[in-house]
Amino acid sequence: MGTVVVIDLYTGGEPATAEEYRHLAQARAILHRADAVFSTWKPDSPVSRLRRGEIELGEAPPEVREVLELCAAARDASHGWFDPWAIPGGVDPTGYVKGWAAQRALDALLTSRVTGALVNAAGDIACHGSPVPGAPWRIGVADPASPGRLAAVVDVAGAIATSGTYERGAHLFDPRAGAPASRVASATVTGPELGLADALATALAVGGADALELVESLDSYEAFTIGKDGARTATARFPFAAGTGAGSPGVA
Amino acid sequence: MRRTPIVLAATAAGLAGVLGFHTKPAHISFGVSSGTATGAAATGGSSPASTSGASAGTSSKAATPTTTAPAHASPPASAGASGTRTATGVVVNYNYGLMSVKVTASGKKITHVSIAMLDDGGNSLSQSIDQQSIPLLEQQALQAQSGNIQGVSGASYTSAGFAQSLQSALSKLGLK
Numbered sequence: 571m572g573t574v575v576v577i578d579l580y581t582g583g584e585p586a587t588a589e590e591y592r593h594l595a596q597a598r599a600i601l602h603r604a605d606a607v608f609s610t611w612k613p614d615s616p617v618s619r620l621r622r623g624e625i626e627l628g629e630a631p632p633e634v635r636e637v638l639e640l641c642a643a644a645r646d647a648s649h650g651w652f653d654p655w656a657i658p659g660g661v662d663p664t665g666y667v668k669g670w671a672a673q674r675a676l677d678a679l680l681t682s683r684v685t686g687a688l689v690n691a692a693g694d695i696a697c698h699g700s701p702v703p704g705a706p707w708r709i710g711v712a713d714p715a716s717p718g719r720l721a722a723v724v725d726v727a728g729a730i731a732t733s734g735t736y737e738r739g740a741h742l743f744d745p746r747a748g749a750p751a752s753r754v755a756s757a758t759v760t761g762p763e764l765g766l767a768d769a770l771a772t773a774l775a776v777g778g779a780d781a782l783e784l785v786e787s788l789d790s791y792e793a794f795t796i797g798k799d800g801a802r803t804a805t806a807r808f809p810f811a812a813g814t815g816a817g818s819p820g821v822a
Numbered sequence: 823m824r825r826t827p828i829v830l831a832a833t834a835a836g837l838a839g840v841l842g843f844h845t846k847p848a849h850i851s852f853g854v855s856s857g858t859a860t861g862a863a864a865t866g867g868s869s870p871a872s873t874s875g876a877s878a879g880t881s882s883k884a885a886t887p888t889t890t891a892p893a894h895a896s897p898p899a900s901a902g903a904s905g906t907r908t909a910t911g912v913v914v915n916y917n918y919g920l921m922s923v924k925v926t927a928s929g930k931k932i933t934h935v936s937i938a939m940l941d942d943g944g945n946s947l948s949q950s951i952d953q954q955s956i957p958l959l960e961q962q963a964l965q966a967q968s969g970n971i972q973g974v975s976g977a978s979y980t981s982a983g984f985a986q987s988l989q990s991a992l993s994k995l996g997l998k
Contacts, residue, residue: 732976
């Protein structure tokens, strides 16, 4: 549905070579393949057919099972706030797939010349290395109340994902209320792996402050939410960049 | 330090691959086409066919429509020199106003996606920006404000309106 993916490769001042372009082509193929297999906008994709009951899981490509197993783990980790099986129309792993595919695309880019790499899949971002030696990746978080403004800047070492009411799609389904819902305007999660960060951000967008405390208990994952009233809440070690005016985040 | 941003665009019914190579970060200048320095970022060895996006980006600067709102007419595909074709998709509502997407193709390969028309609720902006699309427009506008950030998480990239206009342009080019 019109996802634009931007890939930035840093090669430490050296020109990119044919090897980088080959890896880029691999990364691109990974993204296209994920779209072909998982897109619920494509009526004939394996996941669409699975959702309609036309095929069984064993007849789908193996990565479908892999992703659904990861979704089950994310459902457990999020205490059910992220639940692809609660979505009407059949299991929908969309809230995990974008980050999962982008993370795999990043992993395919890493040649010996690459000193830094960043894959930005419509705001879900996976990073490797650094943009300049010794510097962290600095990623802005869009302000849901003010288009064109940032709510915060974050030092990112691995991955960052944001979910919010301005996103469209069934993945903001509240499994506990039985109807589409969102308790926050924006939820951002950082951590080592983008697929799980993506799922946790989706869980937080639905569960809000109730879900924040369970992210607090997850090693290596941190979260930051902005309520519809503008209230900001973050886990204790959420990596706001120094002096970037993150507002006054409360600590869960 | 060189960076090589590459843009991929995926649509609902098919995939539009756009590769843009920059030798320095692209910038947005509202009202004029951006002075993106496209050039061969690769040296030595053979580049994959998709790097034709680099030179196509330069040549596409010749076409800078200044469609002002409300230009609801959506022109058919047109053919230019050296087999390049362009088409503009239907005007759609995106998050903050009206827009239409222009696609340039060489043969079956999409070389360029840009904004043909943008109307932000009465603050009409007529522009064609090389090798950009609305998500990148938002991304880079946000990045330009803050300086020294390498990305933005959470902007409204997945605009159904953008995808719809893009798809319309692709259909006109016979690229599904």
